[in-house]
Amino acid sequence: MKTNNTIFILILLTMIHGSRLGATQAHEHEQANVQSAIHTSEHEPESGDAHQHHEGNGDEEAGRVHLNTNQQHAAGIQVETLKSRVIPEEIEAPGELKLNLYATSQITPRIEAQVSKRHARLGDHVKKGQALITLSSADMAEAQGALIIAAREWQRVKKLGLKVVSEQRYLESRVAYQQAWARLLAYGATRKQIDSLMQNPDVTRADGSFTLFSPQDGTIIQDNFVIGQMVEPGDLLFEITDESTIWVQAHVNPDLMERVKRGAPARIHAGNKWYQGKIVQIYHALDETTRTMQVRVELPNPGDHLHPGQFVTTYIGLAGASDPVLALPREAILRSPDGDWEIFVEQEPGEFEPVEVNLVRQLPGLAVIDGLPEGTRVVVQGAFFIQSELAKSGFAVHNH
DSSP: HHHHHHHHHHHHHHHHHHHHHHHHHHHHHHHHHHHHHHHHHHHHHHHHHHHHHHHHHHTTTOOEEEEEEEHHHTTTOEEOOOEEOOOEEEEEEEEEOOOOGEEEEOOOOOSSSSEEEEEOOOOEOTTTOOOOEEEEOHHHHHHHHHHHHHHHHHHHHHHOOTTTTHHHHHHHHHHHHHHHHHHHHHOOOOOOHHHHHSSSSGGGOOOEEEEESSHHHHHHEEEEOOOTOEEETTTOOOEOOTEEEEEEEEEEEEGGGGGTTTEEEEEEEEEEEEEEEEEEEEEEETTTTTTTTTEEEEEEGGGOOOTTEEEEEEEESSOOOOOEEEEEGGGEEEEESOOOOEEEEEETTTTTEEEEEEEEEETTTEEESSOTTTOEEEEEEOOOHHHHHHTTTTHHHHHH
């Protein structure tokens, strides 16, 4: 019995020891796995960082951004040659875009009529002489009939001659024909329409219909009528304007008008864009509402981005001598990471490098600088994109 107890105790001790040994080995194995994972996670980033650091150093030494033509186009990057120019002292004035009235026409009837047919619509680009609208009028029908009769009488009298008819009758017939012709012209018929009527002077053609044509090339900006509408003389049917140029009506403090001259340069800020124009007219009376002097600025409108009714800010150059300076668009000059002002210079086609400059002064939309020679190729649009690419990739931008 005693021997059996001894054997049982030995077996129990052996089991306990084996259990503890297995747990210890499992723990040691698990700990080894954790250490291995930590070791791996520590070394893998080190390898990547080392590679990235090495890669960054390679391009950082050059400190340049390389962009191909497609990348430059997609980012809207524009490069210009830096030139000195005279920047006059400017005043700021509120303004409103207006139609260029010297390039605008209104189409109105000269007699009472009814709209029969429309040939053009709002927004259409029309050419000079293009048909716009056909009208029908009782007054026109009467005038057409009178011309046919007067023309026939004049042809008969002219054929007989002064040897057969009296001079009085000869003159009356001639004057009646000329008056009938002039009446049609005054009612709105064209010479071509009248000639067509005279080539076939059938009384059935005196139906009162006539067509109005565009007097200029341009865009239709108004067409307030419907088919069948009765219109009176002077009613506006169409308004056509050439939008290649547009006016700005600027309001200037009267105290400053002595230095505002016709032909002076003016910069217009509309939306997020700048436009260059010049003063073409100066009013000679105060605006009774604003008590300001009005100045008319004309500027080109390529692409038809500017439209009448828009409010803009006008910067008018004042008369007076100024020294030439190096000036860039305000968005071309940026703060560098160390806080200095910098611009991007195109060293080679598609190769841009940041260069520190001195900001002399700022004007609305412009920055006057020094620190670069005249003739340097600089980025005037898209500088922020280049700077962000440079910073984002650790001074390493690659073409993809």
